[in-house]
Each structure stands twice: as C-alpha cells, then as structure tokens.
Amino acid sequence: MMAQVKSNKDIILDGLWRDNPIFRQVLGICSTLAVTNAVLNTTVMCVSLTMVTALSCLTVSLLRHWTPANIRMMVQTLIIAFYVIVVDLILKAYWPEMSSNLGPFVGLIITNCIIMGRCEAFAGSNRPVSSFWDGFFNGLGYSLILLAISVVRELLGMGTILGFAMPYFSTPYWDKWIIMVMPPGAFFALASIIWLCRSIKSKEAKS
Amino acid sequence: MNGLGSEVWLAMVTCFAAIFTQNILLTTFLGMCPFTSVSREVKTAAGLGAAVVFVLTFTTTLNWLAYKYVLIPLELEFFRFILFIIIIAAFVQFVEMVIDRYSPKLYQNLGIFLPLITVNCAILGASLFMVIREYSFIQTIGYGFGAGLGWMLAILAMAGIRTRLNESRVPEGLRGPGITLIIAGLMALAFIGFTGVLG
Numbered sequence: 052m053m054a055q056v057k058s059n060k061d062i063i064l065d066g067l068w069r070d071n072p073i074f075r076q077v078l079g080i081c082s083t084l085a086v087t088n089a090v091l092n093t094t095v096m097c098v099s100l101t102m103v104t105a106l107s108c109l110t111v112s113l114l115r116h117w118t119p120a121n122i123r124m125m126v127q128t129l130i131i132a133f134y135v136i137v138v139d140l141i142l143k144a145y146w147p148e149m150s151s152n153l154g155p156f157v158g159l160i161i162t163n164c165i166i167m168g169r170c171e172a173f174a175g176s177n178r179p180v181s182s183f184w185d186g187f188f189n190g191l192g193y194s195l196i197l198l199a200i201s202v203v204r205e206l207l208g209m210g211t212i213l214g215f216a217m218p219y220f221s222t223p224y225w226d227k228w229i230i231m232v233m234p235p236g237a238f239f240a241l242a243s244i245i246w247l248c249r250s251i252k253s254k255e256a257k258s
Numbered sequence: 259m260n261g262l263g264s265e266v267w268l269a270m271v272t273c274f275a276a277i278f279t280q281n282i283l284l285t286t287f288l289g290m291c292p293f294t295s296v297s298r299e300v301k302t303a304a305g306l307g308a309a310v311v312f313v314l315t316f317t318t319t320l321n322w323l324a325y326k327y328v329l330i331p332l333e334l335e336f337f338r339f340i341l342f343i344i345i346i347a348a349f350v351q352f353v354e355m356v357i358d359r360y361s362p363k364l365y366q367n368l369g370i371f372l373p374l375i376t377v378n379c380a381i382l383g384a385s386l387f388m389v390i391r392e393y394s395f396i397q398t399i400g401y402g403f404g405a406g407l408g409w410m411l412a413i414l415a416m417a418g419i420r421t422r423l424n425e426s427r428v429p430e431g432l433r434g435p436g437i438t439l440i441i442a443g444l445m446a447l448a449f450i451g452f453t454g455v456l457g
Contacts, residue, residue, distance in 0.1 A: 238443030
C-alpha cells in the first residue's frame with residue numbers, strides 16, 4: 052500500500068507552499084475565516100487546528116490497516132471529533148473567555164475539509180510519522196495565511212496587533228478601515244492574498 | 259395563546275435575521291467550500307440551495323430535540339459535536355433513500371447534492387449556533403429555515419453574477435476562487451445594509 056514515499060523536505064514544502072491548502076486547494080476556510088478579525092483569536096484557532104490535523108492524521112495512519120474501507124469516512128470523522136472535543140474542553144477549562152470568543156468555531160474544526168482531505172489523501176496510505184508531519188505542515192501552511200489575513204485586518208481595522216497599539220496606525224493620521232474588521236473585510240483580504248500568492252506562483256512556474 | 263403568538267413572532271424575527279442580517283454565509287463564512295465550487299451555474303446552485311434549506315430546517319430541529327432531551331438530562335453536552343454529526347449524516351442518508359424510492363425525478367435533480375451536504379459546515383454550524391444562542395423550539399425551526407434560505411439566496415445571486423463573469427476579463431491570478439471571494443465581499447457589504455432593519 053505504499054504509494055510513494057515522500058521525503059521530509061517534500062512534505063514540508065508541499066504543505067507550506069506548493070500545495071498550500073488555502074491558495075492552491077481553497078479548502079477549509081469556513082471554520083476559521085470568521086475569527087480572523089483579531090490576531091489573538093486566530094492564533095488560538097490555528098494552533099488548535101494544526102494540532103487536531105496532525106494528531107488526527109497520526110491516528111488515522113496508525114489505524115489504517117484495521118479500518119474497513121467502506122466505513123473509513125465515519126471512522127475519520129469520529130477520530131477528528133474526538134480531538135476537537137479534547138481541544139474544546141481544554142479551552143473551556145483553562146481559557147473560558149477565549150472559548151466564548153471563538154463560539155461555535157472550535158466545533159466547526161470537525162467539518163474543516165483540510166483535515167479530512169489530508170487523512171484521505173495522505174494518512175490513509177502512509178506511515179504514522181510522516182502522516183503526522185504532513186498534517187502538521189498542512190496545518191501550518193493554512194495557519195500562516197490566516198495569520199497574515201488577521202494581521203492585515205486588525206492593523207487596518209483597529210490600528211492594533213494582538214491588542215497593542217501600533218505606531219502610525221493607531222494615531223489620528225490613520226483613518227481606521229472599520230470595514231476590515233467586519234465580515235466583508237475577510238473576503239477582500241483573503242481574495243487579495245490568494246491573488247498575490249497565485250501571481251507569485253505562476254511567475255515561478257514560468258521561469 | 260398570547261405566549262404562543264409572541265413565540266411565533268420571535269421565530270419570524272429570528273428567521274428574517276438569519277436570512278439577511280446574520281446571513282450564515284456572508285457573515286460567518288460557513289458553507290464556503292460548496293459556495294465557491296458549485297456556483298458556476300444557476301440551475302445547479304438552485305438544486306443545492308433547495309437541498310440545503312430542506313436539510314438545515316430538519317437537522318437543526320432534530321438536533322434541538324436531541325440536545326434538550328438526551329444530552330442535557332445525561333449531562334453529556336460536550337458530546338454534541340459527535341451526536342450532531344451522526345444525526346446529520348443519518349438524516350441525509352435517510353432522505354436520500356426515501357427520495358430515491360418514491361421520486362426518481364426529484365432524486366435526479368436533488369439527489370446528487372445530498373452527499374455533499376453532510377460535509378457542509380453551514381449545517382453543523384447552524385446547530386452549534388442554535389445551542390449557543392439558546393433558541394426555543396419554535397425559534398429553532400425559524401432559524402434553521404432562515405439560515406438555509408439565506409444560504410440559498412447567496413449562492414443563487416453568486417451563480418447569477420458568475421455566469422455574467424464568463425465574458426469579462428479577470429486578471430489571471432484572480433480567476434476562479436479569487437474573484438468569487440471579491441464578489442462575495444461586495445455582496446456581504448450589501449447585506450450589511452440590512453443591519454438595523456429590525457432594530
């Protein structure tokens with residue numbers, strides 16, 4: 052069942068750039084985009100998502116020889132749901148404020164297409180350790196883009212980053228773009244980032 | 259009677275809010291994956307939209323019952339993620355079988371979209387919102403229906419705009435998902451205009 056063995060370097064590069072979940076595959080933006088109006092919320096969400104992806108991939112890979120093919124989707128969903136519940140309970144217990152900030156979006160990690168996609172495309176037919184790293188770096192590639200979006204949104208919209216006032220942007224010289232912290236801002240920011248990354252990539256491909 | 263009347267009124271307000279001011283797609287970004295991939299044609303968008311309205315209305319209602327009468331008495335609230343997903347998947351499977359058996363024509367139009375719906379974040383998202391916002395039973399029905407209708411409205415509008423877009427020259431890197439997101443942003447801007455209508 053070893054389709055092809057990917058080197059560690061390939062796993063890292065594919066996850067972070069070449070097959071980046073967001074601008075290459077445009078997957079899984081649903082559960083996280085809504086919390087990108089503040090950098091702190093996004094960071095917590097991205098850490099949770101990366102951990103859930105990596106651990107789910109590891110578990111799916113460990114169980115791959117014992118999972119019947121026709122119910123594997125259900126098994127994968129349950130594995131993912133298990134880790135999400137763990138994250139949810141940890142947040143509720145130790146950081147209730149953040150837990151209520153994120154609202155339903157922690158639970159929605161379950162339906163994030165990236166996790167299922169990685170479990171299905173990679174972890175189901177590869178060794179546990181490389182599956183773990185594949186999940187981890189895909190999660191990281193996803194997180195980097197979302198963090199970039201949240202930095203842009205919070206800076207332009209509120210003049211702060213992580214709640215700290217930034218020079219120039221928090222002074223009266225900067226007219227705050229309130230729209231950036233409202234839902235439409237997320238669409239514009241994500242579209243611009245996809246545009247930028249795809250343009251760089253197509254230049255890369257030509258040269 | 260008066261109590262029931264105000265309940266129904268509240269449900270209608272919730273429904274209206276779910277369609278316009280708190281549109282599940284344009285304000286919370288749920289259901290983005292099918293929104294960007296299945297919005298090329300108006301006809302398919304309408305089929306998927308109708309299926310979402312139907313499934314959302316029933317699954318939020320079922321999940322409300324399950325949460326209230328199973329999970330709360332057993333103090334297993336944290337288990338809701340798994341239970342909701344199982345209920346959604348089972349319901350979709352059930353509907354698929356019923357439609358297939360009794361209405362092959364409807365199955366051809368709607369059936370292909372049903373499996374897609376299980377992984378639509380909007381369905382699970384609506385159920386989770388319903389728990390967090392502590393809706394009553396009638397309100398939940400209104401909310402589920404409104405959220406579905408709002409999603410359908412958004413994807414229909416998007417499909418309509420995208421068919422026009424075929425003839426316009428979009429920069430290379432922006433083609434496909436990029437331009438879809440920008441249009442969605444403009445639509446979200448327009449929907450913000452509804453804020454305060456009910457205030």
